[in-house]
Amino acid sequence: MAHTLAQKILQAHTDEAIMAAGQIVRCRVSLALANDITAPLAIKSFRAMGAKKVFDRDKVALVMDHFTPQKDIDSAQQVKLTREFAREMGVTHYYEGGDCGVEHALLPELGLVGPGDVVVGADSHTCTYGGLGAFATGLGSTDVAGAMALGETWFKVPPTIRATFTGTLPRWVGAKDLILRLIGEIGVDGALYRALEFDGAAIEALSVEGRMTIANMAIEAGGKVGLFAADEKTLAYTAARGRKDAPLSADPGATYERELTFDVSGMDPVVACPHLPENVKPVGEVRGVTLDQVVIGSCTNGRISDMREAAEVLKGRKVAKGVRCIVLPATPGVWKEALKEGLIETFMESGCIVGPATCGPCLGGHMGILADGERAIATTNRNFRGRMGSLESEVYLASPAVAAASAVAGVIAHPGSL
Amino acid sequence: MSYTGTAHKVGEHIDTDAIIPARFLVTTDTRKLGENCMAGLEEGWVKRVKPGDVMVAGRNFGCGSSREHAPIAILGAGMPVVIAHSFARIFYRNSFNMGLLLLEVGDEVDKIADGDTVEVDAAKGLITNRTTGATITCPPLPASMRELLDKGGLVPYVREKLA
Numbered sequence: 001m002a003h004t005l006a007q008k009i010l011q012a013h014t015d016e017a018i019m020a021a022g023q024i025v026r027c028r029v030s031l032a033l034a035n036d037i038t039a040p041l042a043i044k045s046f047r048a049m050g051a052k053k054v055f056d057r058d059k060v061a062l063v064m065d066h067f068t069p070q071k072d073i074d075s076a077q078q079v080k081l082t083r084e085f086a087r088e089m090g091v092t093h094y095y096e097g098g099d100c101g102v103e104h105a106l107l108p109e110l111g112l113v114g115p116g117d118v119v120v121g122a123d124s125h126t127c128t129y130g131g132l133g134a135f136a137t138g139l140g141s142t143d144v145a146g147a148m149a150l151g152e153t154w155f156k157v158p159p160t161i162r163a164t165f166t167g168t169l170p171r172w173v174g175a176k177d178l179i180l181r182l183i184g185e186i187g188v189d190g191a192l193y194r195a196l197e198f199d200g201a202a203i204e205a206l207s208v209e210g211r212m213t214i215a216n217m218a219i220e221a222g223g224k225v226g227l228f229a230a231d232e233k234t235l236a237y238t239a240a241r242g243r244k245d246a247p248l249s250a251d252p253g254a255t256y257e258r259e260l261t262f263d264v265s266g267m268d269p270v271v272a273c274p275h276l277p278e279n280v281k282p283v284g285e286v287r288g289v290t291l292d293q294v295v296i297g298s299c300t301n302g303r304i305s306d307m308r309e310a311a312e313v314l315k316g317r318k319v320a321k322g323v324r325c326i327v328l329p330a331t332p333g334v335w336k337e338a339l340k341e342g343l344i345e346t347f348m349e350s351g352c353i354v355g356p357a358t359c360g361p362c363l364g365g366h367m368g369i370l371a372d373g374e375r376a377i378a379t380t381n382r383n384f385r386g387r388m389g390s391l392e393s394e395v396y397l398a399s400p401a402v403a404a405a406s407a408v409a410g411v412i413a414h415p416g417s418l
Numbered sequence: 419m420s421y422t423g424t425a426h427k428v429g430e431h432i433d434t435d436a437i438i439p440a441r442f443l444v445t446t447d448t449r450k451l452g453e454n455c456m457a458g459l460e461e462g463w464v465k466r467v468k469p470g471d472v473m474v475a476g477r478n479f480g481c482g483s484s485r486e487h488a489p490i491a492i493l494g495a496g497m498p499v500v501i502a503h504s505f506a507r508i509f510y511r512n513s514f515n516m517g518l519l520l521l522e523v524g525d526e527v528d529k530i531a532d533g534d535t536v537e538v539d540a541a542k543g544l545i546t547n548r549t550t551g552a553t554i555t556c557p558p559l560p561a562s563m564r565e566l567l568d569k570g571g572l573v574p575y576v577r578e579k580l581a
Binding site: 077224 | 444507
């Protein structure tokens with residue numbers, strides 16, 4: 001049988017023959033991940049399962065990134081509990097403090113995930129690693145506890161939707177715009193229970209970081225994974241992080257449940273309006289919407305290429321009075337590189353607040369919470385009602401360039417219009 | 419597995435931030451999470467719930483984050499079952515792992531209004547609206563989900579495997 005990327009990767013991790021979508025197979029996992037919100041529950045389940053040790057201390061990652069630096073006593077207790085578990089189990093990849101960053105930016109940077117891997121994480125944005133060609137998906141804490149104990153889990157083999165992006169990206173249009181356009185087209189449940197596979201000339205032209213931005217939001221269409229073939233760019237990226245990976249692509253003649261094609265030439269940057277990621281409009285249609293806060297960062301758009309994109313727009317300009325523009329480079333590595341390249345100076349000169357590597361405001365945790373009636377534009381991934389604070393606040397989602405331009409204008413703006 | 423209770427109806431694409439906002443995720447305690455169930459939809463929403471009541475929802479219920487705190491909050495609020503048009507996939511796995519029964523019924527969900535008394539017979543795959551007399555037949559649970567429920571959830575399943 002000719003396999004899609006999802007089926008091909010699962011097949012390499014199971015002894016059962018994958019014959020069709022819908023089949024349930026047990027698969028070996030390459031890495032099991034949890035964070036400071038989900039690890040405590042996973043540990044509770046792990047103990048209740050009677051597990052005494054993790055299946056492989058090098059294949060479990062615990063990243064304390066959501067409510068850190070610890071925002072209050074309760075969240076500090078959660079981290080403490082996880083830290084003690086990591087010590088007891090001898091977990092190699094426990095990250096907290098100065099070596100810690102937003103998990104889905106950090107693990108690729110450390111070379112812990114790569115093409116052909118099966119990664120399960122107690123975090124819905126685990127699908128980010130699909131940008132490197134990994135079958136990576138979010139599960140709940142107890143599912144991840146099971147994987148931490150057994151080194152395996154079950155999957156229903158998903159049918160695949162293929163999204164082909166053709167044409168050449170116009171100036172100011174990037175990966176974030178492509179994934180928002182797709183979600184706008186198919187809806188927040190358009191890929192429910194399904195794998196998304198991305199290809200086409202515009203995808204090949206994207207950087208590996210851009211591909212991770214797209215894969216990251218597969219879950220916002222309900223997708224199980226968002227997969228990209230591993231090409232020369234992917235292999236160069238993972239080789240630079242100490243890995244030896246092989247190219248990976250779908251089999252010719254694989255069966256797709258649905259095929260969508262988008263021509264990106266002539267496309268405008270887009271934003272997702274409150275309160276769902278599917279409420280997508282060209283930026284021109286919401287131009288002038290007033291703002292109180294701008295957030296640039298997160299597992300979607302907190303990598304160095306995102307920092308460069310934002311700095312390019314902010315350089316020599318000032319954040320509008322009355323707007324707080326919060327920049328959170330997603331890992332210490334991104335932070336240091338941004339410092340070296342002078343991007344941090346640009347942000348500070350513009351009047352931004354530059355914070356530590358944390359998920360922070362993306363999920364309304366801390367470091368930038370919205371009051372009643374306040375409105376933000378963010379490079380994050382969700383704009384559900386109340387996601388960033390008050391139930392009476394609003395979040396628009398956009399690329400780093402559009403977010404930065406909007407910070408300068410004080411209203412939602414096209415970066416080309418400044 | 420049979421339940422009778424008042425239906426609490428919510429809309430489409432109810433996300434996990436609505437079911438249990440992130441600010442309440444500083445605990446794993448079932449009761450505390452239950453006290454804030456649906457606080458992201460409406461403050462104090464949970465006050466209307468009596469133990470044994472049933473949540474009824476539209477499309478894609480439980481979309482968003484992987485937080486297992488979401489099915490725990492629903493259970494903690496006293497609701498043992500959710501009937502919906504459809505469910506988001508991580509939420510679906512989590513619910514069965516936690517022992518929360520989910521029934522996916524498509525458009526038939528429109529046969530239940532807020533406040534109706536609903537009887538659920540999971541073994542027969544039958545939902546009866548006691549208020550209107552309407553009935554809904556549900557598709558059988560996937561074999562893997564039945565196995566999990568039979569064993570009492572994922573924790574006992576893995577415990578048995580490790581023993």
